[in-house]
Amino acid sequence: xxxxxxxxxxxLTSSNGETYLxxxxxxxxxxxxxxRSSLFATLSLEVLVDIRDSxxxxxxxxxxxxxxxxxxxxxxxxxxQMLINIxxxxxxxxxxxxxxxKTITDNLASINxxxxxxxxAHHNLMGVGREYETLVxxxxxxxxxxxxxxxxxxxxxxxxxxxxxxxxxxxxxxxxLAA
Numbered sequence: 001x002x003x004x005x006x007x008x009x010x011x012l013t014s015s016n017g018e019t020y021l022x023x024x025x026x027x028x029x030x031x032x033x034x035x036r037s038s039l040f041a042t043l044s045l046e047v048l049v050d051i052r053d054s055x056x057x058x059x060x061x062x063x064x065x066x067x068x069x070x071x072x073x074x075x076x077x078x079x080x081q082m083l084i085n086i087x088x089x090x091x092x093x094x095x096x097x098x099x100x101x102k103t104i105t106d107n108l109a110s111i112n113x114x115x116x117x118x119x120x121a122h123h124n125l126m127g128v129g130r131e132y133e134t135l136v137x138x139x140x141x142x143x144x145x146x147x148x149x150x151x152x153x154x155x156x157x158x159x160x161x162x163x164x165x166x167x168x169x170x171x172x173x174x175x176x177l178a179a
Contacts, residue, residue: 003058007032032057039064076113079104083115083123090129094159097127098152105148117147124151131162 008024036057040048050067054060082104088097101124105115115123125136135158139146 002061007056036060072111072113075111076108079108079111079113080115083120086123086127088128088132094128094152094155098124098155101127101148117149118145120148121146121151124148124155128155132158 005028007028009022010025011019012022013019036054039057039060040052043051047064047067051060051063054063083101086097086100086104088094101120105120108115125139128136132155135154139151139154
């Protein structure tokens with residue numbers, strides 16, 4: 001499919017100058033057309049219309065890659081903009097905010113545009129409100145580089161502490177830390 005195994009010559013010429021069909025090409029063509037048919041069977045009608053005239057699996061795959069590469073790039077830009085703009089709201093729990101961040105980053109990874117753990121941590125720190133400012137300042141002053149995975153337990157503990165300071169007795173239980 002990726003062109004790493006090019007087709008053999010369709011014909012061969014014997015030592016006496018006669019041309020005949022190459023059996024290796026016939027085998028290659030049967031396999032290629034079988035894979036091409038399998039690909040066609042998995043595609044939507046909208047996509048199939050764009051690639052149906054592709055003569056080989058390589059050409060089908062190449063057109064599909066180019067077609068989806070453009071939409072993936074647009075989706076990556078959209079998701080990265082969401083990361084820049086995401087903010088934890090006053091009514092949102094830290095757990096929900098972290099899940100939203102994780103969903104965006106998982107979507108980026110699924111289109112082969114993963115973010116580094118350090119960049120994810122940075123976006124996470126920038127998206128929390130003033131009630132987390134002391135924690136953010138402390139975390140950004142640490143001599144080691146934080147990863148995204150380092151933040152959830154710290155943020156959840158801080159959220160629990162804020163609830164406790166606000167007089168929420170349920171903050172004394174620890175089920176939120178199990179998430």
